[in-house]
Amino acid sequence: MKNKPTIRDVAAKAGVSIATVSKFINATQRFTAPVERKIQAAIDELQYHSNPLARSMITGKTGSVGVAILDISNPHFTSMVKGANRVALEHGYNLLFVDTEENQAREDELLGALSRRVDGLIVSSRMPEEQMDRILAFGKPVVFSGRPAPAGVPSIGIDAYAAAYMIGELLVKQGHRNIAYLGFAPARPDMERMRGLSECLEAHGLSLARFEVRGPTLVEGERVCSSVILRKDKPDAVVCYNDMVAIGFMGVARSLGVSIPEDMSVVGVDNIAFGRFTSPALTTVDTQSERLGEEAMRLLIRQIAGENPPDIGHMMLEPRLVMRDSTAVRTPVPFPQATPPKARKR
Amino acid sequence: MKNKPTIRDVAAKAGVSIATVSKFINATQRFTAPVERKIQAAIDELQYHSNPLARSMITGKTGSVGVAILDISNPHFTSMVKGANRVALEHGYNLLFVDTEENQAREDELLGALSRRVDGLIVSSRMPEEQMDRILAFGKPVVFSGRPAPAGVPSIGIDAYAAAYMIGELLVKQGHRNIAYLGFAPARPDMERMRGLSECLEAHGLSLARFEVRGPTLVEGERVCSSVILRKDKPDAVVCYNDMVAIGFMGVARSLGVSIPEDMSVVGVDNIAFGRFTSPALTTVDTQSERLGEEAMRLLIRQIAGENPPDIGHMMLEPRLVMRDSTAVRTPVPFPQATPPKARKR
DNA sequence: TTTCCGCCGGAAAACGTTTACTGATGAAAA
DNA sequence: TTTTCATCAGTAAACGTTTTCCGGCGGAAA
Structure with a gap:
């Protein structure tokens, strides 16, 4: 009673198999009306939400992207995050963020922890060169934003x-x-x-x-x-x-x-x-700043979707005197x- | 070669079982020197990092806490986040944050998604009353920060x-x-x-x-x-x-x-x-603001650690005229x- | 009535870990 | 020398999903 309901509970209550429930939830197959009704009823009743961790294990997708920013108290970065957040949301991604100012030494560790939790990473912090290989070994799409990037990594910045x-x-x-x-x-x-x-x-x-x-x-x-x-x-x-x-x-x-x-x-x-x-x-x-975040996220999402990094490359926003x-x-x-x-x- | 190494790869390379590797990594059991050396060597060579998702599935702990803030472009909130982040880090937690301004309608959905990804939640956004039950049904420790909380939920704020x-x-x-x-x-x-x-x-x-x-x-x-x-x-x-x-x-x-x-x-x-x-x-x-975040996080971590919510209760910071x-x-x-x-x- | 095919639904493997539980090995105690 | 017991290492089940494959059923075509 205390524990979160699992897909198994839903299946039992609806009188179908867990496979059926899974396929219904993901809209990956249609079923007869009575079956669908029963499943939906069971879901509503149990307040079931599928466990994203288990899902991620199978699919290899997490639905989150990481953002490593230098200092969250700098409005430039918060604008960037806001922009990134907006387009992430539009595409169904959540933001997981790391304020690297606080960490420095632990950055390495954080990156390791992050790498399985996210589908991609936006790096906006300055970062010692030696960390770069860690980033490149990240194994997931990476976009550099507002800072120079190593060769071969898509990036976006202002001139x-x-x-x-x-x-x-x-x-x-x-x-x-x-x-x-x-x-x-x-x-x-x-x-x-x-x-x-x-x-x-x-x-x-x-x-x-x-x-x-x-x-x-x-x-x-x-x-x-x-x-x-x-x-x-x-x-x-x-x-x-x-x-x-x-x-x-x-x-x-x-x-x-x-x-x-x-x-x-x-x-x-x-x-x-x-x-x-x-x-x-x-x-x-x-x-x-905001556009920087937006475009960085777009770049990242395109990469996650499997587009070729080569033709994405580097993007340069034009500065404007105020x-x-x-x-x-x-x-x-x-x-x-x-x-x-x-x-x-x- | 392309794929991330798993614990199985490490075990194979070290010539031991995966259980041994797991126990070594988590320092949950000691082994003889040669065994430990072999495992460590294999880990280093493969650049192995354990998959936090799989770990979380078993342990039920995620190592992250969520922070729902109203508007990240408000320095008050960024200070709060900075404070929260600092003590989270001290305790080995990561921050996963949600800017609710952008979402509103999707907040419900976000909460659902978040609930399995985090060990606890700090709510700092104002939020329609109807969402409250959702929060209470969150199933994980929750702390309200800088805003009034429903009865029975620990909170912290200024007077x-x-x-x-x-x-x-x-x-x-x-x-x-x-x-x-x-x-x-x-x-x-x-x-x-x-x-x-x-x-x-x-x-x-x-x-x-x-x-x-x-x-x-x-x-x-x-x-x-x-x-x-x-x-x-x-x-x-x-x-x-x-x-x-x-x-x-x-x-x-x-x-x-x-x-x-x-x-x-x-x-x-x-x-x-x-x-x-x-x-x-x-x-x-x-x-x-910063202290608000720190204390909220402390409250939350204490709760996650299993301390009784009742004796945590509500905390009130004293305002100071500037x-x-x-x-x-x-x-x-x-x-x-x-x-x-x-x-x-x- | 038989044959075939499309649709519906289920069984089971897999994802990468942790963690009882179980054996085996040797040293200390008898 | 035998018993005891701690220590070391392994087996296998479990976590909650997704997904492949497969069987059964019904209707349309012959």
Whole structure:
């Protein structure tokens, strides 16, 4: 009485075999009306729900997909998850998610545990290279989302290089001459952003100052702020790894008496919803977080359905500049202070 | 070669029986050194990981817990999830989560699917009353978090009444006389907030204006803003269902030329991280989101471990006022405009 | 009336484990 | 040397399904 009813209970109550019940439930064969009626009645009465574990054992399908994200408290990722969740649901899949920030060391273990519980995996966390083979040995379809993927693995992301270049162009055009980047070293997506930015500046004969944050978080943005503001050659614009860093940065910048954008322009990346509500509202680059999740899930589901990975390949979303109020045009200083124009070419 | 190795493969390679391998893996029995060595070698070589589904079928334990949350894009919930995730991990559980906002209609179905996949469930979404019996029939331990629970089900939450009362006291003490509440009707947690606020105001001889938002979101806060600002008898303070609503509200209030807190005070509930970065910084009540998740998970795990629900019962976290800059003291208007003092007592 | 075929429903194997239960082996106790 | 007993390893049943195969039944065709 206490225990969940099994298919056997239903079969007994309906007076048919378990095979018949199974086939009825899965609509894999039709039966005569009285039989179907009896089965349905038994199911209703017992409140029977088939055991997904047992089903999965047989079919090899679980009906869930895993999502490994870096940090669930970052709105960029929650948007992604929301997008992914929506299309997963549309296709009858559930989401099983792992916040890798918390785990790190246990990631390996988690992956192992996950591998039999899901039909596929979306990896959105940055991850040490050595973990890659683990992923590739995952044995199930994998899609990388918002981060560079190893060769042969379908992936989707935004063009981080283009995004950064775009920002660079904007800032230079606005007359900024002393631009700093707040990012973190080890991750490759960061490399792309930085490369785009510095190559853009180079093209304009400028160079890029660099400050390191240890993570894409509000508190890191706050932490790093004082060092960039107290720098002897204070930048007139900072571009941040993402909106979180930017928002954190702006918060303490203001409390330190630096007014944005008058004294310094700030731009972020991601276009999280809260960027509209800071003061000043944050200029940023939209990375289409939700769409990223949606497309990643579509890619994954197509793979699960058995389509050839080769013709799926890599998908690149176009970034879009979102102009708000944290950047302002400068009357550019024609040349660095106390240095004759010629010297700049040295 | 393509297929995942099974325990049988390991047993064959090690030259022992599958029972021996199983017992070795689960450390449920010791074996002689050479045997253990052979098994370990076989496992390493084959990269064997036991199939959690098959294990679950036998043991009846899944090693995962489900979390049903209302809306993953609300930082309050992500904090909760983060807390829950942390202690789940500590106890060797994984998190399986469901964003009920997206589902609504399918919630029933999801619950059914979930029930065999998890060892317990944390319910944090508001949910139609009729779903309750479904939950109670879940057959696995359930904890309600941050929302009222049916009798007999362990739960944890903050004292919403106290929180609201606290806010009321603050506003009245600051000299506000025309206070409005932005909430939504059907949910019970909302009722508690509203009751606390209105009873507090009543105690001071004031009454509460009420505006309806359709959800605890930024956009709802934005949407409702104009109607409260354009109201003939414009409130001098609004308390919002949560920080999301408050932040949205403040955003459009500013763009409509209402300056906060000079023209109007605003206070939220939850103390999400972004509240520090709006301008003005948001006065709010801390609901200990992360702790809420942690404690909910502890409660759940204790239940799963077989402790008696009765002596677990209900847990209530104390709210804490977080004073920031979106509220200001008013020089109270001694009596409503154009109305003689006596009339107020009517 | 016989033959054939399509439809309905059941028997049983399989999925990959865990876990009684059972034997066998050797060492310690008698 | 025999008995006892703990220790080590294996056999087989069970978990709740899906799915293949197969037999039986009835009606249509001959």
